[in-house]
């Protein structure tokens with residue numbers, strides 16, 4: 001579902017991703033862990049086409065993000081291609097970014113109606129199902145500002161899923177929450193991981209969560225994958241000293 005091949009990303013002279021290679025299979029839940037500044041968020045931003053690679057290629061669902069074929073030639077992707085690719089990818093951020101002027105239901109139906117062209121009634125039915133999935137069926141008419149941070153984040157998750165993406169990107173989705181609200185959001189993500197076939201790439205500091213739900217965990221350091229293993233292996237018998245040191249510091 002996701003393939004990074006020799007991906008290089010620089011900001012000025014600073015090489016943030018250094019010939020990065022990895023793949024994520026359809027339906028996999030992969031957590032990205034590692035010290036701050038190691039390039040994890042940059043990976044998600046590249047997938048969202050919020051940044052461009054300086055080298056290498058990224059494929060999503062077999063299609064290149066940055067280039068399209070024109071007959072024999074490969075040319076840079078136009079805005080239309082980027083729009084189509086972006087639709088296949090949903091993202092939930094640390095800050096929930098709900099539309100403050102719309103109720104919960106409208107927050108979820110807005111994009112499917114506007115950009116997928118779904119009939120409002122169909123979008124609403126789907127939104128109510130998703131609110132059920134995130135445990136907020138009784139909040140459809142509520143205003144986002146009346147909800148707790150954890151509830152707002154669950155609406156943001158429902159909103160991302162409403163676009164029926166192939167891939168869901170989660171960037172530190174519990175970091176801005178009060179500790180007592182974290183568990184509800186993690187429970188919802190666990191349900192989504194186990195009941196849907198969506199592919200999930202999750203940047204997280206919640207090591208217990210990463211250990212419990214991930215199919216694979218990738219440990220990053222300085223823009224490289226230091227270790228890529230099933231959670232049982234990575235958390236209990238890491239190979240690299242740097243991974244051991246990192247885990248000691250965060251667990």
Ligand code: ADP
Pocket residue numbers: 011016034035036037038039040041042043
């Ligand atoms: P992580 O998510 O692992 O904390 P990031 O991907 O956010 O790491 O950042 C990796 C490195 O890239 C950091 O050194 C950061 O300062 C740098 N960086 C990220 N975005 C930008 C940007 N827009 N301009 C300049 N440097 C950036």
